[in-house]
Amino acid sequence: MIPTAHVIAGSEATGGAGIQVDLKTFHQRGVYGMGTLTCIVSFDPKQGFNHRFVPVDPQVIADQIEAAQGAFPKVDTLKIGMLGTPETIDVVASALAAHRYRSIVVDPVLVCKTDEASPAQMTDRALREKIVPQATIVTPNLFEAGVLAGGQTIESVADLADAARQIATLGPQYVLAKGGVELPGDEAVDVLWDGNDIHVLSVPKVGQERIHGAGCTLAAAIAAEVAKGTDVLSAAEIAKNLVTAGIHNRLHSAAPFATVWQKAYESSPHHS
Numbered sequence: 001m002i003p004t005a006h007v008i009a010g011s012e013a014t015g016g017a018g019i020q021v022d023l024k025t026f027h028q029r030g031v032y033g034m035g036t037l038t039c040i041v042s043f044d045p046k047q048g049f050n051h052r053f054v055p056v057d058p059q060v061i062a063d064q065i066e067a068a069q070g071a072f073p074k075v076d077t078l079k080i081g082m083l084g085t086p087e088t089i090d091v092v093a094s095a096l097a098a099h100r101y102r103s104i105v106v107d108p109v110l111v112c113k114t115d116e117a118s119p120a121q122m123t124d125r126a127l128r129e130k131i132v133p134q135a136t137i138v139t140p141n142l143f144e145a146g147v148l149a150g151g152q153t154i155e156s157v158a159d160l161a162d163a164a165r166q167i168a169t170l171g172p173q174y175v176l177a178k179g180g181v182e183l184p185g186d187e188a189v190d191v192l193w194d195g196n197d198i199h200v201l202s203v204p205k206v207g208q209e210r211i212h213g214a215g216c217t218l219a220a221a222i223a224a225e226v227a228k229g230t231d232v233l234s235a236a237e238i239a240k241n242l243v244t245a246g247i248h249n250r251l252h253s254a255a256p257f258a259t260v261w262q263k264a265y266e267s268s269p270h271h272s
């Protein structure tokens with residue numbers, strides 16, 4: 001049987017982030033994908049990344065989750081992306097209480113780009129209390145790690161590791177805190193806390209730019225690998241390599257965002 005993954009996340013029409021990139025990543029990694037839509041984020045083409053945010057009705061979210069659950073009651077992995085409102089978080093928390101998921105990958109999306117105002121920023125408390133504790137692995141970026149760790153400022157790899165340990169006290173088994181391009185130095189460093197040890201995942205920085213959808217793609221690739229039975233550390237390493245390949249493409253070919261991941265898929269070994 002082909003492994004299965006269900007993603008609960010928002011729509012981003014360009015296919016560079018959100019549920020679109022999640023489902024493509026599942027498919028590329030050889031996993032059957034299901035998707036529950038939580039919200040629609042639409043960018044104003046005339047204003048770059050300024051966006052509009054429309055949440056889906058909570059009952060409709062609950063119905064989608066039940067439909068997916070009915071189709072595959074023993075889904076291998078649940079991935080949670082942008083939830084966006086406290087009401088949506090309540091619906092998803094109820095689903096987590098009602099069903100047993102083998103593994104849960106939580107990308108705690110608080111902002112689309114680090115410096116951008118987003119309604120999802122209001123959800124940090126609910127995420128922290130109701131969703132993060134249920135996670136097999138949670139994948140905050142530097143900003144989100146600081147917020148989830150209780151308002152810490154993160155300026156070094158040591159700070160990032162401290163934040164990861166702190167977030168683990170909320171309950172998740174693994175915490176992948178991503179420094180990415182945000183920390184100084186020539187390496188893009190992320191740290192994985194596995195409950196006992198910190199593993200440092202480091203690759204040479206490809207550039208200084210923040211790449212739209214990198215976090216969604218990384219968490220989706222982890223979800224797909226875990227669905228196939230890959231251990232979490234190896235899944236994180238495979239996912240980081242895939243995302244790094246995508247970023248290389250973006251910076252060396254000036255590819256539009258949506259094609260970054262398409263090119264990464266082309267250049268990565270299929271289903272391996």
Ligand code: PXL
Pocket residue numbers: 009010011012017018019041081082109111112113212213214215216
């Ligand atoms: O990259 C974070 C993200 C997640 N989910 C949706 C988004 C974005 C960023 O734009 O639109 C739906």
